[in-house]
Amino acid sequence: MAGQxxxxxxxxxxxxxxxxxxxxxxxxxxGISWMVAEGNPAALTYAIRSACAGLPTDDEVLYGxxxxxxxxxxxxxIEGADR
Numbered sequence: 001m002a003g004q005x006x007x008x009x010x011x012x013x014x015x016x017x018x019x020x021x022x023x024x025x026x027x028x029x030x031g032i033s034w035m036v037a038e039g040n041p042a043a044l045t046y047a048i049r050s051a052c053a054g055l056p057t058d059d060e061v062l063y064g065x066x067x068x069x070x071x072x073x074x075x076x077x078i079e080g081a082d083r
Contacts, residue, residue, distance in 0.1 A: 001062065007079045008066075013049055015066060015073065022064040026072050029063045034072055046072035 001022040010017045026034050026043075035057070037043035046061065060075045075081050 001075075001078070008073060009077050009079050012073075012077045013053060015071060015077075018066045020062075020064045020066055020071070020073060020078070022062050024063060025059070026061045026063040027059050033059050034061050035059075042070045042072050050074065 002024045003022065005019050005021050008015045008018050008020050023029060030037055030040070030043075034040075034043040034046055042063070049055075050057075055074045055076070061072050062075060062078075063070060063072055065071065
């Protein structure tokens, strides 16, 4: 999905229904798992949101932007994703 603009599922807290410009898998962007990205605001925000939403604890996580702000989104939170 790198380079694509997709829509986040409407039921996703804070980001639901928004357009999301995918840059790449988070692990490709950062070179490390989001689970060990200490001090990174996007990873910290995702960690809290994913725990509250019960998302899988894996690296099927995308990095992209909503407006000018970077966000991590689990691939299952993308409309039409097969995961």
